[in-house]
Amino acid sequence: MEAISVVGGGIAGLALAARLDPGRFRVTVHEAREEPPRVETSLAMWPEAQRALEKIGILSAVAAAGADFGRMALRDGSGAVLLEAGAPGVIGVSRADLLRLLDVAVPGSVARAYGTVATLPASGLVVGADGVHSVVRRNVWGARARARLSPYLALRGIIEAPVSPDGGGEYWGRGQLFGILPASGGRTYWYASYRSALGPSGVDVEEALELTRAHFRGRVGDIDSILAAVTPETTLAQRIWTVPYPGSYHRGGAVLVGDAAHGMAPNLGRGACEALIDAVTLADLLNAGPVPAALQAYSRRxxxxxxxxxxxxxxxxxxxxxxxxxxxxxxxxxxxxxAQGGAPSKAE
Structure with missing residues (x-):
């Protein structure tokens, strides 16, 4: 049995643990917290990520728990439609639901270790699945690989109300972004971003919400009503950090997956998708051949x-x-x- 220590029990870490061959690998997942995330957010599962979920064996369950994004409008700050785009086949799923389903898919033979990882394991393969501020990346790749702070603040959450007709999509103002999308159970997933000096860590959510309401007050009725309904307890507020180019996703006996490898701004909605694809790709390569060759092939792919x-x-x-x-x-x-053939219109 070959030892694999997965540092980070989020999307990438759990997906990897669920896909690795339990007959060949002795897997330990290290996670800082035993409890799931307190605030619910929604994630877009594009077709490539859905294929990864199918390999893990939970695609049908994710689809049942998710919501169809349908057709989305891109609007200016006043609500006028700039263009429309479809998202056929894209599933919106709660992060909490996705983590729960991945956790269930992890074999019982996988060991769990809770608490902060201060020292990396000295033997076996170490997988950095520990996010933008990865301790694995910092320790193995060095100071140049530290996460980089952007000037933007991001807030998001889910409220217990449906998206109003013709109210969904993204609103792009001057230095402001607000998104409204359907979430599972007839709820609404909302998100906002703008330039801010709050943080960079430990952002006060109540202060961030006050600033956000001031930023978007009176812009569009849907935005005002959503921000009136949100509370600090149902809101996640963070500065946006990104990860610089690491040169390679493996070095020595360590390898990076998910945000630890390529933490990116959330605007494409691809972070969770790429984490799933990383995990399944790496697991399949490790299951099929020697570890050194698998790591090289993973970086190439x-x-x-x-x-x-x-x-x-x-x-x-x-x-x-x-x-x-x-x-x-x-x-x-x-x-x-x-050019699409549609005429811009004003939001109600």
């Missing part, structure tokens, strides 16, 4: 694809939160909308 998405997400956040260039951005998006 995943590095360019995930880094391209990381760069694209950075470009998207700059576009969505444009300030001086906002009028030009909106004119170009309106032209793109007209």
């Amino acid at each position: 995943r590095l360019l694809r995930s880094q391209a998405l990381r760069l694209a997400s950075s470009a998207m956040v700059r576009l969505a939160l444009a300030e001086q260039a906002q009028p030009l951005r909106d004119r170009l998006l309106r032209l793109a909308g007209k």
Whole structure:
């Protein structure tokens, strides 16, 4: 039995543990907390991620627990539709539901260790699945691989009310973004982002909500009503951090997956998807051959694809939160909308 220590029991860590061959590997998952996340958020499962979930054996359960995003509108800050885009086959699933289903899929032979990892295991393969601020990446890749702070604050949560007709989609103002999407159980997933000096860690959620209400007050009825309904207890507020290019996803006896490898801005909705794809790709390679060859093949398969998405997400956040260039951005998006054959309209 070969030892694998998975540092991080989030999406990537649990997916990897669920897919590794229990007859070959002695797996331990290290997780800082025993309790699931307190605040619910929603994640987009694109078709590639759904194929990874199918390999793990939980796709049907995720689909049953999720919601269909349907057709989404991109709007300006006043609510006028700039363009519309479909998201066929994309499933929106609660992070809590996804973690619960992944946890159930992990074999009983996998050991669990709770608490902060101060020293990396000295033997066996060490997998950094511990997010943007990965202790594995910092210890093995060095100070240059530390996470980088963006100037943007992100808030998100789920409220117990449905998305109103013609009210969903993303609203792009001048340096402001607000999103409204359907969530499971007829609820609404909302998110907002703008430039802020709050944090960088331990953001006061109540203060962040007050600032957010001030930022978006009077913009669009749906946004006002959603922000009136949210509470600090149902809201996650964090500064956005990203991960620099690490050069390779494996080094010595360590390998990175998920946000530890390519933590990106959330604007493409691909972070959780790429974490699942990383985990299943790595597990299948490890199950099929020697560890050194599997790590090399994993880096080759995943590095360019995930880094391209990381760069694209950075470009998207700059576009969505444009300030001086906002009028030009909106004119170009309106032209793109007209090219679709649709006429921009005003939100009710």
